[in-house]
Amino acid sequence: MxxxxxxxxxxxxxxxxxxxxxxxxxxxxxxKQLRSEFFDFxxxxxxxxxxxxxxxxxxxxxxxxxxxxxxxxxxSHTSVAIADAVKxxxxxxxxxxxxNIFARENFRHISLISSVAKGSIIGFGLxxxxxxxxxxxxx
Numbered sequence: 001m002x003x004x005x006x007x008x009x010x011x012x013x014x015x016x017x018x019x020x021x022x023x024x025x026x027x028x029x030x031x032k033q034l035r036s037e038f039f040d041f042x043x044x045x046x047x048x049x050x051x052x053x054x055x056x057x058x059x060x061x062x063x064x065x066x067x068x069x070x071x072x073x074x075x076s077h078t079s080v081a082i083a084d085a086v087k088x089x090x091x092x093x094x095x096x097x098x099x100n101i102f103a104r105e106n107f108r109h110i111s112l113i114s115s116v117a118k119g120s121i122i123g124f125g126l127x128x129x130x131x132x133x134x135x136x137x138x139x
Contacts, residue, residue, distance in 0.1 A: 001040070002042045002044070003044070003068070003069065003133065004061050004065050004068055006057050006068060006071070007045075008073035009074055010073055011047055027126075034129060041136075058082070059085055061089075062088070067093070068092070069094050072095070076097070077108055082113060086113060086116045093113075094118055094120070096122075098125055099125075118135075
């Protein structure tokens with residue numbers, strides 16, 4: 001199974017930013033763990049702070065990959081365009097959030113992506129990504 005993890009803005013700073021919320025591990029280090037655990041998956045990774053690049057990535061892989069794990073970061077709450085890209089591709093998308101968005105500021109309580117994703121995994125730290133991959137392994 002070919003899966004891509006797409007991370008949005010500021011997630012390149014995992015391990016450095018707001019460690020009380022996001023932890024102290026970089027995503028690159030965590031990705032190594034995921035790849036070793038899910039050795040039967042081909043797991044690619046893409047990160048961008050730019051909305052249009054995230055949309056381009058979804059459109060590029062959404063017709064050729066088996067699944068997408070998407071953490072659109074702050075764009076989850078603001079980007080109709082990313083939600084439309086998710087809706088436009090046949091690959092199932094699992095929305096992931098590291099923190100519990102419902103325990104944070106009110107503006108984070110709404111995700112425009114949730115309604116077009118196959119499912120959402122929220123608030124389990126980096127383990128949210130592992131849970132998303134597990135959901136695809138249970139087909």
